[in-house]
Amino acid sequence: RGAAAKLRRQKKTMSSSTVMKDGVALPNGLARFLGRTVEKLHGAPKTAAPRVHSRVRKQEPPNVVVSHHADGVDVLHLYSGKQICAMDLPNPGLHVDLDGDGVVDHVEAHGWKSRAANTPQCWATVTAGEPPAVAKRVLSATICRGGSGMSGHRAAIAAGHDHRVVDVVPPVSLRRLPETANELARPLDAMSRDAIFLNNRGDLTCYDVRDGARRRWQLRTTAGWDNDGVVSPSLTAFSTRVGGYVDLAV
Template identity: 40%
Template structure:
């Protein structure tokens, strides 16, 4: 089967046909010139831009959309042309030439599937199956090309590739999913509606894609990040009488001597003390009105 690579391949609009999501960062021409990238349909693609096509091979253009915020950090919902292109996106301008992107992800919302985009400024964007932008959020999960971020085969050309974007259900057998996005020093967990559930502080830059697994067998999915200083895992606390409490606790899976050494500090009495791994966590919270 001939599928565009890299990219996301899923039935986004629920018609039973495989769709393809490609996202492109900067690294193309200078200000005022079109981006050098070309989508699966053969059309030129602007900087910081996503294109969704359908069919094998890709024959139909479903919609286009920006992966970056508008001017002055304002989210804009401009007029859309016949190709679904957002008129307020900035298009081919040079202001996004330094932006890298992570591979896109599909987010299940009941019977619907959204497309999630993530760029190196820490901006996360959600598009519905009809091509309408649901939300766009700026987070602290950013990275720069000079950061030694794992190269996932994406990015705007050169540097360390992209960050890490994944979707997963909070419960192992859950239907609806949440979003986790990791940058160079921070990560965030977002609800399907674009609200921040938790913030993750990373001890060092991730060196591999994030893993989602039920580490402790409690039926709730956990987040595992492999970094240069070791492998860290954030687990969910169960909330009595209800669903999972959306707070993540960090702990180190000791696999390297240097990772263990990084947890040791010096106390006020001059003796070495071992820090609890939970001290590395920076949980965020989502109010009831945000859910």
């Protein structure tokens, strides 16, 4: 009886720690390894790890409608149609937060058609804050090159194009790329933006209002046009990648 009990205990121990393969006892660890290898060779799908949903916020259904029109922005309640809030945005011009302070800036380029009083032609202005009555002027500078800059347009003048009347297009903004070690450590969403201006002389000018409204660069391009009412010039900012940052102006 004692020998039979000992034999049963040995078989029980072997069954819990070994697997029989062609009459040969294999340890469980080796058996699991061989099993995974066979599954990979046969292309068996892996069991997907369960996803943790504890940090995923439940997305609530939308309940407002944001309307952007010529005079500004209105936020309306989806079900009642009542106006929740509104912001008046002067037209024309660009409305964007250039310096990242959370205040909307109004960027405008002034040409010969400008309706602003006491503002010269080929001029850029940036005001911060709304409404316009309490806005603060943070930039007032030229977006034209000097007299020497006209030398590159002698051919256009000889062809009959009138450059005495300066025309401009609505400005655009581009996200400023990091240039210093401190800026490299900051996320791109926290970077300020540059204001880009273009006139019919082909002058492309970039201003930064964060560091004291300084001109970062100015290029002389061939993107000129005549004021004959036939050409409709434009300056557009877009991203070179789907879902990427706006990093190119054309």
